[in-house]
Amino acid sequence: MNYLVNNFDVVVELFLQHLQLTLAVIFFSLLIGIPLGLLLARIRWLRGPVMSLLGIIYTIPSLSFFVLLIPLFGLGTRPAIIALTAYAQLLLIRNWLVGLTNIEPAVLEAARGMGLNGWQRFWQIEFPLALPMLLAGIRLVALSSIGIGTIAAFINAGGLGVLLFQGVITNNYDKIFTGALAVTILSFAANYFIRYLEQRAEFRIYGKRI
Amino acid sequence: MSSEMISSTADTNNVPVSESGEIVFERVSKFFTTSTLPAVDQISVKITDGDLVVILGPSGCGKTTLLKMVNRLYEPDSGKIWVGGKEIHTLPVNELRRKIGYVIQQVGLFPHMTIQKNISVVPHLLGWEEKRINDRLEMLMQLIGLPVSYLPRYPRQLSGGEQQRVGLARALAADPEILLMDEPFAAVDAINRECLQGELIDLHSKLNKTILFVTHDVEEAFRLATKIIVMRAGKLVQYGTPLELVTQPENEFIEELVGSNNILRKLSLMNVNSILKARENHFYDADKSQPVEKNSAVLNPEDDLRSVVSLLLRSGRDSLPVKDSENRLLGTVGYADLREMLISNLSSE
Structure with a gap:
């Protein structure tokens, strides 16, 4: 624990870097995933090909994915965010799609029959009803990005992975332990925070916590 | 328009x-x-x-x-x-x-x-x-x-x-x-x-x-x-x-x-009022000979003829008085009227 006590500000800085990386990944995943998921919900035949493509991307080992992107985007956070966002699509879109397609057809028919237009149906009906599943997807994205994000330190993206890599290279067990502990804390915090939002969204619909 | x-x-x-x-x-x-x-x-x-x-x-x-x-x-x-x-x-x-x-x-x-x-x-x-x-x-x-x-x-x-x-x-x-x-x-x-x-x-x-x-x-x-x-x-x-x-x-x-062919359904679609009206049209004599007894069942003009049948059967009488909401006697309705209604409806086919 000596390392943590003596280098607290360094650890905090890396912790915030890691958090920033994760938030950026969530932001860009939503930017792509929400419209893409909506498209898949509307156009059924697109689901198969798109989901299998996302599945293939997800199977690329992270280290090789990062390294592959270096010639295109150089070192640093950019390739890291791009790779993590690409991974995130599978987790995010699968959940979002389940949320959208599991809405009771009668609810949507009623909304259509009452004269809500496409936007109104989306914002007033579909989005709030699919929100718990979307949040579940975001939670998975956050957790996987925090985990895989440690490896991104290898391509100079910073974050808590720095402590792990340096610790391994310099055989500094204290440093490794500190890094692992910080990553764990970040993961738990993210998990419980997003889970809390999920439960609130669920509560509005189902009236009980599942 | x-x-x-x-x-x-x-x-x-x-x-x-x-x-x-x-x-x-x-x-x-x-x-x-x-x-x-x-x-x-x-x-x-x-x-x-x-x-x-x-x-x-x-x-x-x-x-x-x-x-x-x-x-x-x-x-x-x-x-x-x-x-x-x-x-x-x-x-x-x-x-x-x-x-x-x-x-x-x-x-x-x-x-x-x-x-x-x-x-x-x-x-x-x-x-x-x-x-x-x-x-x-x-x-x-x-x-x-x-x-x-x-x-x-x-x-x-x-x-x-x-x-x-x-x-x-x-x-x-x-x-x-x-x-x-x-x-x-x-x-x-x-x-x-x-x-x-x-x-x-x-x-x-x-x-x-x-x-x-x-x-x-x-x-x-x-x-x-x-x-x-x-x-x-x-x-x-x-x-x-x-x-x-x-x-x-x-x-x-x-x-x-x-x-x-279901007679009861036919009856359920007509009401006492239709009998009273039919009478006016056909100058069909209301049966006024029967005195109205006290405590007997009373029909409303809105009652359908199916319930009239069951009321008649239950009362054991051949006809029952019809009274409006202000308790005025409008006439009596009995089995003969029901038969008349069914026949007239069949003949209109």
Whole structure:
């Protein structure tokens, strides 16, 4: 624990870097995933090909994915965010799609029959009803990005992975332990925070916590 | 027509124009890609403003398809539909739908909204003021017989029958002239269904809306309808009042469907008043010889003849006095009158 006590500000800085990386990944995943998921919900035949493509991307080992992107985007956070966002699509879109397609057809028919237009149906009906599943997807994205994000330190993206890599290279067990502990804390915090939002969204619909 | 045009242009605040609820189908057909046969085949029918018209037929006969073309959930492949004198494609589709109440079997209440929010969705879309919406909410809750304390509740906290009542209130929220109901009571248990049917009859007589109601339940159709459209395989088989269907069935299909040979059903479609009227027309002598005994059963002019039979049987008499709501004696009605009514209806075939 000596390392943590003596280098607290360094650890905090890396912790915030890691958090920033994760938030950026969530932001860009939503930017792509929400419209893409909506498209898949509307156009059924697109689901198969798109989901299998996302599945293939997800199977690329992270280290090789990062390294592959270096010639295109150089070192640093950019390739890291791009790779993590690409991974995130599978987790995010699968959940979002389940949320959208599991809405009771009668609810949507009623909304259509009452004269809500496409936007109104989306914002007033579909989005709030699919929100718990979307949040579940975001939670998975956050957790996987925090985990895989440690490896991104290898391509100079910073974050808590720095402590792990340096610790391994310099055989500094204290440093490794500190890094692992910080990553764990970040993961738990993210998990419980997003889970809390999920439960609130669920509560509005189902009236009980599942 | 011209006065309607003037009032609709003068009125920009979405205040409902006093439009008629007349619905006219002109040679309407609809095909689905799953079949080469039309789901709806050249149907022409005119639904008078204020009628409660039931579309009756076996499942797959196209009755729901016909209904859903009115609010353009389905588009007809040929033919035209007029609502309140306007062809339905002359309005933007969502504007049309907001003017037509829509109730479906599975209710489809929005689970994440309170009852209050569910009911006020369309008024909000129409830009009603908060005060007007609140007044309307109160009035609607009274109409459907639910306490105002239900407004902040969620649909899941209500029973199936209560949910369907809220569905009805939601459809009526913006005071549409027309209500489309697609087997609304099919998923409700028998006891609740009967209550809801009774309430719908009351509501129809109170509000005078045009109601188009789809069902496959013959009893329900006969109980509710001013007129019935019978459909089979996409075609209109007969359009008439329940009594016409029973006394003058177009063909064997109708006869079998409505049980035209069923004397009790025939009797249930006529009331004591029709006997009294028939007497006036035919100068048929009322049987006044029998003195009215005290404590005997009394008939109301609105009683249907089926219940008259059971009252006669129970009283053990040949006739019973008829009194109006102010307890004035209107005459007596007995077995002879029932026979007369049945014979006269049969001879009109």
